[in-house]
Amino acid sequence: MPILESAPEGSFQFFPESKPIAWINYLGAWMILGLGSIPSQDIYQRVMASKSETVAIRSTYLAGGFYVSIGLLPLFIALGAKYLYPEIYLDNKQLLLPEMVLRHSGLHVQILFFGALISAIMSTTSSGLLAPSAIISENLIRPYLGKKIQDKYFLWILRFNIIFVAIIATVMAQWKTNIYELVAEASILMLVSLFVPLTAGLYWKKASEMGALMSMVFGMIAYIALLNLELPIYPHVPALLVSMVSMWLGTNIFPKKQKIHA
Structure with missing residues (x-):
């Protein structure tokens, strides 16, 4: 038991203090990746x-x-x-x-570890570039160009978008060099802008397109606005609530158009 007795303070404290703010922040931390x-x-x-x-x-x-x-x-x-x-x-x-x-393993384990690490980085990087580039090209650019555009020209648009996304990713990586913070920020942005529209689209039959757009826009704006404020709770928690309220308001103010069957 000497190691357990000398373990850093709070290492085995799995739950927060019995305070509402502490529990809100605790659940908010789980929400980021969960x-x-x-x-x-x-x-x-x-x-x-x-x-x-x-x-x-x-x-x-x-x-x-x-x-x-x-x-x-x-x-x-x-x-x-x-x-x-x-x-x-x-x-x-x-x-x-x-x-x-490096300190506690042999050469073979080191080769496997760093090989797997490089493979994971390259795989994540490639998918992280291709996925947003394809979404921008297919969902944002193609509707304005029409379906008559030839595939070879559309392929060039996709390639330019990959370069554009790579430049943005490089700037963000230089802005914050901590990998954990970058992953957390990416998950937070998806939480406050995409989670509510996705969930509503799957489980709420009345969910409308305008409600989804308002949820994404106002959830993102709320998080950016609250980011620099000294709040007792994490800023993504109220931003998530703003996203939910915006989804509800947008759907009720601009309801989904009912299809007329002949």
Whole structure:
């Protein structure tokens, strides 16, 4: 038990204090990846790649099991590194896991680890560039150009959009170099702008297009406006509420047009 007795304070505190603000922030932290990742292109890829609804459901539960089991291993390693090498933890937290692999594993494990790390980075980068480029080209540009545009010209539009998205991603990476903060910001933006329209479109039959647009726009504006304010709760929590209210108001003010069947 000496390691447990010397563990950093708060390492095994899984729940917040019994205060409303603490619980709101606790649930808000879970929402970032728990709900913010649902509208991501990763989920779409896995759902669309499934051959049936049953396969999609089972693969989702299976992936969740892997996250809880295999995905927790790096966290336990980082907890041990925080105790064994506090100087690395204070200097640069992003180097914790690679430093532990270099210090406590053989050459073969190091090759597998860094090979898997580079593969994950390249795979995520490629999908992160292709997905938004395809959405911009297909959903925003093609409707204005019409369906008569030739495929070879449309392919060039897609290629230019890839370059455009890459430039934007590079600027954002230079703006914030912390990987954890970049991932969290990406999930927060999807949470406050895309989660509510997606959920409403799936489960609310009255959901309208204008309601979805208002939810995306006002949810994003609310988060950006609250970001620089010193609030007792995380800014994405009230921004999510704004997105929900905007969805409800937009749907009721501009209801979905009913199709007339002959």
